[in-house]
Amino acid sequence: MPLCSNPHIDVKVYPGEREVAHMRIGELSERTGTSRRLLRYYEEQGLIVAGRGPNGYRDYAEPTVDRVIQVRGLLDAGLPTRIIKQILPCLDKPRTIYFPDATPEMIATLEAERDRMTRRAECLLRNRDAITEYLAAVREYDSAVG
Numbered sequence: 001m002p003l004c005s006n007p008h009i010d011v012k013v014y015p016g017e018r019e020v021a022h023m024r025i026g027e028l029s030e031r032t033g034t035s036r037r038l039l040r041y042y043e044e045q046g047l048i049v050a051g052r053g054p055n056g057y058r059d060y061a062e063p064t065v066d067r068v069i070q071v072r073g074l075l076d077a078g079l080p081t082r083i084i085k086q087i088l089p090c091l092d093k094p095r096t097i098y099f100p101d102a103t104p105e106m107i108a109t110l111e112a113e114r115d116r117m118t119r120r121a122e123c124l125l126r127n128r129d130a131i132t133e134y135l136a137a138v139r140e141y142d143s144a145v146g
Contacts, residue, residue, distance in 0.1 A: 022051070025058045032068040039068065045081045047071050047088065077117050083109065 029036045042048045043058075048067050050058035070091055074084045086106070 022059045022061055023064075025050075025060070028060045028064060028068065031065050032072070034068055034072060042068065042071055042081075046085050047081060077113065077120070079113055083113075 025036050043050050048064055053059045
């Protein structure tokens with residue numbers, strides 16, 4: 001059960017209004033750099049949703065591109081899909097946080113993951129700054145020599 005509730009919003013498209021862009025799995029794969037196999041896995045896990053066209057092909061709405069990128073980022077950060085599924089609704093706006101499902105174990109897991117992400121982000125920032133300093137020194141040297 002998700003940590004946040006995410007009520008569905010029905011959107012009606014009337015004649016003359018612009019419809020939401022849709023894409024097949026190949027385009028979603030190309031736009032997100034995610035294999036088709038992984039996209040099908042994300043769908044099986046309930047991380048993304050695909051409609052079905054009359055021909056049975058998967059049909060993805062435009063916002064799915066951002067959702068896949070979010071999922072990949074959370075996976076790269078080390079979160080398992082079962083936790084990602086629970087926190088994804090919290091990333092939507094507007095959002096209403098749903099507290100009853102937040103068990104002490106879930107809170108402890110999320111705190112540990114958040115702290116690990118913070119340490120990783122700090123390390124990445126230090127590395128970025130070191131590369132920036134190195135590039136500045138190389139450019140300064142090149143301009144003095146050249």
